[in-house]
Amino acid sequence: MTACTVIGLGEAGATYAAALTAAGHTVTGFDPVAPTTPAGVTRAATAAEACGGADIVLVLTGAGAARAVAQECLPVLPAGSCYADFTSSSPQAMRELGQLPSRAAFADVAILGPVPTQGVRTPLMVSGPGSRAVAELLSPLGADVEIVDGEPGAAMAHKLLRSVLMKGLASVVVEAVTAGRAAGLEDWIRAQIAGQLAGDGQAVIDRFLTGTAKHAVRRSKEMQDTASYLSDLGVPAEMTSASAAALTRMAQEEVPAAAALR
Numbered sequence: 001m002t003a004c005t006v007i008g009l010g011e012a013g014a015t016y017a018a019a020l021t022a023a024g025h026t027v028t029g030f031d032p033v034a035p036t037t038p039a040g041v042t043r044a045a046t047a048a049e050a051c052g053g054a055d056i057v058l059v060l061t062g063a064g065a066a067r068a069v070a071q072e073c074l075p076v077l078p079a080g081s082c083y084a085d086f087t088s089s090s091p092q093a094m095r096e097l098g099q100l101p102s103r104a105a106f107a108d109v110a111i112l113g114p115v116p117t118q119g120v121r122t123p124l125m126v127s128g129p130g131s132r133a134v135a136e137l138l139s140p141l142g143a144d145v146e147i148v149d150g151e152p153g154a155a156m157a158h159k160l161l162r163s164v165l166m167k168g169l170a171s172v173v174v175e176a177v178t179a180g181r182a183a184g185l186e187d188w189i190r191a192q193i194a195g196q197l198a199g200d201g202q203a204v205i206d207r208f209l210t211g212t213a214k215h216a217v218r219r220s221k222e223m224q225d226t227a228s229y230l231s232d233l234g235v236p237a238e239m240t241s242a243s244a245a246a247l248t249r250m251a252q253e254e255v256p257a258a259a260a261l262r
Contacts, residue, residue: 001025002137005054007047007069009034012086012115013060017041019120019141028054047072056082056133057104063089066097074102082130084109091153091160098128098152105130108152110159127154168239175230175239182233213250220247 002025006017009031021027021040029041030050037043044050051057051073059069066087074083084107085097098106107130112123121142126134127150135145148154173193180189196204212219223244230237 003028003053003055004137005029005050005057005073006041007031007050007057007059007073008061008065009037009041009043010060012111013058014038015115015119016058016060016138020137023141025137048076051076053078054081056084056130056137058084058086058109060086063087063093066093070097070100074100074104077102077104079103081105082107082133084126084130084134085152086111088159089156091157094128094153094156095151105133106152107131107134108155109134110155112159112162125155125158127156128152172239175235175237179230179233179235179237182235212247213253216247216251220244220251223247 002020004017004020004025004027006013006020006027006029009017009029013029013031014034014036017027017029018038018041021038027038027041028044028050029037030044030047047069054077057073057077059066059073061069066085066089070083070085077083081104083102083104085094086109088111089097094108098108100106105128107126107128110125112125115122120138121144123144123146124134124138125146125148127148131147135147139145148158176189176193177186180186223240227237227240227244230240
């Protein structure tokens with residue numbers, strides 16, 4: 001069995017710590033504020049103490065603590081160990097952490113779903129020298145671990161690009177359904193959303209890529225009117241207003257490009 005350390009025993013960290021313990025691994029945890037410790041996990045007084053003799057360290061703190069935790073833990077890790085950073089740090093921050101002096105192999109781990117609902121089965125994307133160790137530890141627990149080529153930061157780059165879609169799409173859907181509810185048309189707008197999300201996804205992407213810039217002038221005006229309508233409904237329109245601004249920019253960029261072709 002593997003000697004595991006989990007830094008950060010909040011909701012996600014506690015989930016992984018409990019699952020690793022249940023799988024028979026020895027788990028030591030550290031968290032300066034978490035009120036409880038999962039059953040079977042030994043809680044250390046400091047992060048460095050928790051890492052002593054660890055085969056693999058899983059860091060599930062906030063991104064703001066990533067560098068401080070790495071600077072405390074990496075120097076005490078033995079050769080052949082793995083330091084896996086699950087924080088939502090930027091790709092550049094991950095690259096910098098991966099370059100800190102250490103005998104441990106660094107892994108940049110991107111969580112691609114909600115741990116509170118999917119638990120340790122939440123899909124992961126991993127990059128860096130420690131990727132294989134992360135996959136070997138967590139795949140048997142049911143996690144779909146995808147290893148991507150590249151240095152630390154490559155996995156997080158993929159995640160942030162995905163976030164452009166997933167977080168933006170989620171915000172648009174919330175805004176549309178909220179507006180539909182206010183207008184007494186929630187069932188209708190839900191059906192419209194479901195219809196757009198179904199079918200040939202690649203064809204929809206191509207239609208968006210070609211049609212958005214081509215019709216940016218007309219669509220920017222339409223979205224400005226939509227924002228005004230949402231205001232009349234008493235519904236926040238941040239996403240709609242942002243779309244109007246983006247379409248206005250695209251329209252302005254399209255005019256010089258068209259002129260250059262004449």
